[in-house]
Amino acid sequence: MSATTQILNLNRYDPSGPLPEGRLGTMLADRQRHAGASSVLVYAQPVEMVRGEGVWLHGADGRRYLDTYNNVPSVGHCHPKVAEAIARQAATLTTHTRYLNGVVEAYAEKLLATYPAELSNLVMTCSGTEANDLAMRIAASGSGRQGFIVTRAAYHGNSSAVNEISPSAWKSRQPGAHVRLVSAPAGKDPGPSFAAEVAEAAASLQAAGFGTAALVVDSIFSSDGIYADPAGFIAPAVAAVRAAGGLFIADEVQPGFGRTGAALWGFQRHGVTPDIVTMGKPMGNGFPMAGVVTRPELLAGFCEETGYFNTFGGNPVAAAAGRAVLEVIEEEGLIENARSTGAYFLDGLADLASRHARIGGVRGAGLFIGLDFVDAEGAPDTPQTNAVINALKDEGILIGAAGLYGNTLKIRPPLPFTTENADQFLTTLAGILAR
Ligand SMILES: Cc1ncc(COP(=O)(O)O)c(C=O)c1O
Incomplete structure (x- = not known):
C-alpha cells in the first residue's frame, strides 16, 4: 500500500539540500531564515515570480509560464x-x-x-x-x-x-x-x-x-x-x-x-x-x-x-x-468557457490516457480536472507524479498534485484558458511521457 501524503508536502521544496548559485540561492536562504519551518515552497528548484497576466505568470528567469494550477486568479492574473x-x-x-x-x-x-x-x-x-x-x-x-x-x-x-x-x-x-x-x-x-x-x-x-x-x-x-x-x-x-x-x-x-x-x-x-x-x-x-x-x-x-x-x-x-x-x-462568458474548454481538455487527456498505461484515470468538471499516475501494478505512483510536475515546470507549465497519495495531477487553470492553452499542455505532457 502506498503511503498517504500530507497536502503541504506535495511537490514541496526540500531546504536541506545544497543551495543553487546566484540570486535564487540567496533568496532561498533568506526565506529559510525569515519563515523557518513554516516556509512551504513548491518545486525541487523553486521559481521567483515577478508578474502575472491572464493565464500566464512571468518568472524572474525571463520565462513565461502557462498557469494550469492557480484558482485564486480565476478570471485571469491581474485582470x-x-x-x-x-x-x-x-x-x-x-x-x-x-x-x-x-x-x-x-x-x-x-x-x-x-x-x-x-x-x-x-x-x-x-x-x-x-x-x-x-x-x-x-x-x-x-x-x-x-x-x-x-x-x-x-x-x-x-x-x-x-x-x-x-x-x-x-x-x-x-x-x-x-x-x-x-x-x-x-x-x-x-x-x-x-x-x-x-x-x-x-x-x-x-x-x-x-x-x-x-x-x-x-x-x-x-x-x-x-x-x-x-x-x-x-x-x-x-x-x-x-x-x-x-x-x-x-x-x-x-x-x-x-x-x-x-x-x-x-x-x-x-x-x-x-x-x-x-x-x-x-x-x-x-x-x-x-x-x-x-x-x-x-x-x-x-x-x-x-x-x-x-x-x-x-x-x-x-x-x-x-x-x-x-x-x-x-x-467574458467564463462559465461557458470553463464548460467548453474543460470538455475539450478532458477529451484530450482521456485520449492521452488511452495511450499511456501509467495514466490510471482522468476525470473532472469544467476547468477542474484530475489525472492519476499509477505504477505497473496499478498502485498510486507519487514519485512519477512529482517527476512530471517538475518536468512540466522545466517546460514552462505550472501544475500541482492532490489526492490521498499525492498521485493526482490537479489541473485547475484560470478560467480564460483557451483550447490553444490546452493543446500546449497536451503536447508538452505527451512529450514528457514519451521520454
Ligand atoms: C476547500 C478549501 N476550503 C478552505 C480553504 C481555506 O482557505 P484559506 O487558505 O483562504 O484559509 C482551502 C484552502 O486551500 C480549501 O482548498
Whole structure:
C-alpha cells in the first residue's frame, strides 16, 4: 500500500539540500531564515515570480509560464477590471463594516442573487478558514450538536477548529473525538456508498454523545483527488446527514465562481441546497476575501449566542473587487468557457490516457480536472507524479498534485484558458511521457 501524503508536502521544496548559485540561492536562504519551518515552497528548484497576466505568470528567469494550477486568479492574473476596481476603491474609502456603504450593499445584493432564495444572509470574512470556522460555529449552534463529518483527505483551513476537520494537513495526529472521516466518493456510482458511510459516521457520533452538527464537503473533492461525477451523487449523503439532525455545509472555496462549467456554484451540479455555504479563493481574484451564506434563522440563532465582528471582512475594497469578479465572469462568458474548454481538455487527456498505461484515470468538471499516475501494478505512483510536475515546470507549465497519495495531477487553470492553452499542455505532457 502506498503511503498517504500530507497536502503541504506535495511537490514541496526540500531546504536541506545544497543551495543553487546566484540570486535564487540567496533568496532561498533568506526565506529559510525569515519563515523557518513554516516556509512551504513548491518545486525541487523553486521559481521567483515577478508578474502575472491572464493565464500566464512571468518568472524572474525571463520565462513565461502557462498557469494550469492557480484558482485564486480565476478570471485571469491581474485582470485589469478587478485591479482598477481595487485601486479606485482603495483611493476612495476603505473602512470596517460598522458604517453603511453603497459599494458593500450593492455587492451583497449581487452575490446573494446568485444563491437559492432561502440562503439570503451573507457574512464576509477575509479567508476561507475564517468562513469555515464561522460555518462550523453556526452549524453547531443551529443543530445543537458538536460532531463533524469530512472526507479522508479533506482540507478546509488552518485555524484550530478548522484544522480539526482538515485531515490532509495532519502529520502525526489522529481525528479529534468529535470528527469522523469518510472515503472520498470515487468510482462509477459513488452516491449510495458515500451516503452509507455518512450515515454510519453520524451514528458513531451519536453513540459518542456528540451528535452530528454538519457534513462538510468541498463538492469537487479537490484535495481528495477531484471527484465530480455523476452529478447529483452528493444528494443521498446530504439526506443522510439531515436524517441524523445535522446540517450540510458546502465548501465552495475550490469549485465556486464558475469553475465546474455548469453553474456558478459546485453544489448546483448536485441538485442540493446547502444549509450553509462558504466561499473564498477566487472571490476577489487575489484580493483576500471570503464569506459565508446561510439562512437568516441559522445566523440569528448563532448571533443570539455570540457576538460576531470581523474588522476587515466585507470592507469596501473587498466588495469592489468581488463585484468586479462577478461582472467579469458574466461579461467574458467564463462559465461557458470553463464548460467548453474543460470538455475539450478532458477529451484530450482521456485520449492521452488511452495511450499511456501509467495514466490510471482522468476525470473532472469544467476547468477542474484530475489525472492519476499509477505504477505497473496499478498502485498510486507519487514519485512519477512529482517527476512530471517538475518536468512540466522545466517546460514552462505550472501544475500541482492532490489526492490521498499525492498521485493526482490537479489541473485547475484560470478560467480564460483557451483550447490553444490546452493543446500546449497536451503536447508538452505527451512529450514528457514519451521520454
Ligand atoms: C476547500 C478549501 N476550503 C478552505 C480553504 C481555506 O482557505 P484559506 O487558505 O483562504 O484559509 C482551502 C484552502 O486551500 C480549501 O482548498
